[in-house]
Amino acid sequence: MNLFSRSLLALLVAGLPLLAHADDYSFEFKTEKKKTEGHRSTSVSETVSKEKWCYAVTIENHSFKDIADIQVKYIVYLKQQPQGGRVAVEKHNAGATTIATLQNNGSFAFTTNPIDLTRTELENGYYWANGADSRSWANLNGIWIRLYKDGKMIGEYADPSRLSRGKWGN
Numbered sequence: 001m002n003l004f005s006r007s008l009l010a011l012l013v014a015g016l017p018l019l020a021h022a023d024d025y026s027f028e029f030k031t032e033k034k035k036t037e038g039h040r041s042t043s044v045s046e047t048v049s050k051e052k053w054c055y056a057v058t059i060e061n062h063s064f065k066d067i068a069d070i071q072v073k074y075i076v077y078l079k080q081q082p083q084g085g086r087v088a089v090e091k092h093n094a095g096a097t098t099i100a101t102l103q104n105n106g107s108f109a110f111t112t113n114p115i116d117l118t119r120t121e122l123e124n125g126y127y128w129a130n131g132a133d134s135r136s137w138a139n140l141n142g143i144w145i146r147l148y149k150d151g152k153m154i155g156e157y158a159d160p161s162r163l164s165r166g167k168w169g170n
Helices: 008-013 161-165
Strands: 028-041 047-059 067-080 089-102 107-111 115-122 138-149 152-159
Touching: 008 152, 028 138, 028 152, 047 089, 047 138, 067 115, 089 107, 115 138, 138 161, 152 161
Parallel strands: none
Antiparallel strands: 028 047, 047 107, 047 115, 067 089, 067 138, 138 152
């Protein structure tokens, strides 16, 4: 007894997806914060830590096909309380790269452009005239990645996911 018709069996043997459309893509994203550089200097009044951070990103293709000419656009979000400041400032840095060909079940890895983060701590007995905290801080707050092929978005990832609820680029 045959469970499949001859035409359906021919499609299965040919390896063609039955319900997939030409625009169906599936990707897995992995991101990790990486410190690439850092140094600390101390003076009589303060200790300043200057560091460069980036994201190491890996994109895996689970689309059951090779994909050529993928444009990767990303935005890295950071939050920084400036030295002597009372309110943290949110900033973002955008970047892009291109994937020539992403093989089926293959992966592509890249690092984002490095971002300068500066932290300051006043020494004992020193304070800001405006009453600001004696410590300033800076952190990477997340990354939002979009994949494009022929001008059409084919994949998206945000960590944390709330970033993708906003407007791209803000």
